[in-house]
Amino acid sequence: MKVGVITFPGTLDDVDAARAVRLAGAEAVSLWHRDADLRGVDAVVVPGGFSYGDYLRCGAIASFAPVMTEVVAAAGRGMPVLGICNGFQILCEAGLLPGALVRNAGLHFVCRDQWLRVERTDTAWTGRYEAGAEIIVPLKSMEGRYVADEATLDTLEGEGRVVLRYLGDPPNGALREIAGISDPSGRIVGMMPHPEHAVDALTGPSDDGLGVFLSLLDAMVSV
Amino acid sequence: MTGNEQSVDTNSADTNSAATSFVDTVEHARATPDTAQPHRELGVKDDEYQRIREILGRRPTDAELAMYSVMWSEHCSYKSSKVHLGYFGETTTEEMRSTMLAGIGENAGVIDIGDGWAVTFKVESHNHPSYVEPYQGAATGVGGIVRDIMAMGARPVAIADPLRFGPADAPDTKRVLPGVVAGVGGYGNCLGLPNIGGEVVFDESYAGNPLVNALCIGSMRVEDLHLAHASGVGNKIILFGARTGLDGIGGVSVLASDSFAGGDAGGGRKKLPAVQVGDPFAEKVLIECCLELFGSRLVVGIQDLGGAGLSCATSELASAGDGGMRVELDRVPLRAAGMTPAEVLSSESQERMCAVVRPEDVDAFLAVCEKWDVTATVIGEVTEVSEEETARGGRLIITWNGEVVVDVPPRTVAHEGPVYRRPVARPADQDDLIANDTSGLARPSGPQELSDTLLRMIASPNLASRAWVTDQYDRYVQGNTVLSQPADAGMIRIDETTGLGVAVATDCNGRYCRLDPYTGAQLALAEAYRNVAVSGAVPAAVTNCLNFGSPEDPGVMWQFEQAVRGLADGCRELGIPVTGGNVSFYNQTGATAILPTPVVGVLGVIDDVHRRIPSGIGNEAGESLLLLGT
């Protein structure tokens, strides 16, 4: 099983995302922003970082890259897509997920080990977790505050598309403490926290994040 | 060479893009020997100016004067510190040298850490720019040290930032500290370099002169070590990265001012802000581009462009190589209209590198740059030098639209600047200061007072939690951070298969150094050494950033000399070499110098990072607490 990991100029966490994919037992295939072909991958991770410097708006310029045209098309055919941090911002800018991510309410970059509750476990990326599981993974972002209009938020809640929620001291002022959401099918997921930095207790606060990548394998096998 | 500590004029005036078209060529300089030149305004002393004239056998052109002035500045030439720094070399034994692949004099020191891996690390200051414009000053400080590390052929893998500010409640600290922290974070986070350590110290003496030191560690395979030199006649010089603009030109703009060269018609640009603005995204792309170039073996020699811009890169590359170089300066891609050759040579625009490339590799080199959207331009080549020219220090010729504007022996620019043996005198107040010890201070008298004192101490700015700072830094990126805040030393994994890693700690207590700079520097060394040792790593090498007041003050010079001797003697005692460092003088407000602050960084090696020792007690029930030492 092959999982594509996209690199834009300014992407930082592609190495970690690829490592997490391999640890979960899949093959990581690196995709370049100029690629107009997904090289036969079964799923795509859009990793974190500062694509195009995050200039203008986070994720805005990346959402127009040639590779994203392919990702949007493949997502439309049901291919699982995960956006982490800057990847989440890119998926929102590309219109694959609703809402937007704006400057943290505290105006500072926040890097911390963040407790989260897994609210929904029937997505392609969270099947390994028990409903209501509490996990700790790094959060590191300047524009991590999820916003959408009330109607959209109500729809997300109503359809059970809030995948992850922040616990404890609110890190960034996200509306309804939303840390991650999905599309209606549960195959496209975006999240601000970094599960790829929590795959080994040697280098992260826990290995709680590995479940995200193992979930994908389960989802693909069960198809 | 990265930092820029020259003074900054913040009164910007209009930039005149239609600057004078007159260019001061070598030919013109020969024909007009008596033209007055603004050497003093550029910080060149009368006798230094005379020496330049002697070296060249004529007056320098504007462009040459710009080059000499910046390269012979304190910051670039180490003219006041050189005679003292030699002591580091004298005290380094063969055994200490055995793991050192590059030492003092290179962009950064490199040590062999085994298994075919080498690690390079260095700390630099960006103090004055960070006071003028805290965010950009700190950001470009990080950018500069990272390019130093890249210039060794290494992948930058971690940064740390020893910082010093005025009192926490001083109004200006509220301006400086948040800006500096945001700048270090803004730049470092965007580069994808984990921040694994540093210091935050508050003291009155830094109120008008904060210290922003930045450390970077890089790793590489031993065979990939690149040294900055331009050798191989016919090899091409390629400038790549950002375009060159008017930012950071500062003093040199005097050459384009009304009173010189330009005349009324020229309408010079005076008083540009000497502030550089960083573009971390451009630097991130430059890092990846460089690593791909190194990996494809397309680079013979490489040099970063920092404090002295192209003046430094061209003269250092040439003098460290075969000695001959010819550069067509008008090929440099510019960001501003009407720049003069002197301005192009002095620009401190960030995010640029200069490489020496074999002619047959040029196309492949440019293709890699194209892939990363990095602008790259062949600006010159390595040239043959005669024996006679070599004896004079090589020959660097720079042309501007076909006319020669620079024709100098590059060694005289890069390595043969003035050397001063400044007067040294133990400060008159030193004895009084030492006599005024703590014996007269009241001691806590009972348990209540003791516990109050403890609480007050814990809450004091110098001991309180640093989370406000460190929470703004990404410590996870790259997935190799094994120890970071809170920790005695930061530690990162270098090799994922074997677990080989390195640890680093920086320390300095300026108050101890003020009382006794010799022992104070040794205390800083001992503390950093201990911090590395208790993390489980074996200390292996030392870097330093020597932050002091004015070298023209004999008392400061005494502090400096003592600190260097203390540090060098301490290193010999411990058996680890100083592999590099940085000197920052003129850290003072009026006549008052900062506390002498020789920041010491120690790097250690650990065979397997799984055996790291995290700090903290109480992780398991039944632990025993032992006190070691006296």
Add this chain to the structure above:
Amino acid sequence: MARVVVDVMPKQEILDPQGQAVAGALPRLGFQGVTSIRQGKHFELEVDDSVDDATLERIAETLLANPVIEDWAIRREQS
């Protein structure tokens, strides 16, 4: 050649912490009488005469602003 200005502002209902921070700092610095501040982005473009208003509108809508959270205004200036 024409000079075009595009101002992009956070929508009214979206919290603007940057503007709030600035507004909060004013009284501390001794400035009274500013009742609200909002912060957005200001773009200055130089465009060929071939670029018509419809194109400018699309540039603003697809790139310069995110319609989910921002409003924008386009203005041609005399040059």
Add this chain to the structure above:
Amino acid sequence: MARVVVDVMPKQEILDPQGQAVAGALPRLGFQGVTSIRQGKHFELEVDDSVDDATLERIAETLLANPVIEDWAIRREQS
């Protein structure tokens, strides 16, 4: 009450990486004819009538702009 607009731009000679990034993206999106873009900040203030021009100037200089690297322009709008 008056509405005041303050536009803050990076000084001409100072690098504007944001504007450059946006300018670079336009051709990739199929928009031709934009020869340069610079990006700055746009502030909208509501102020009491007691706030005079000199005060506005000081607010812009001390808080809204960083005079070391930015220029600014203040404009009162009819409201």
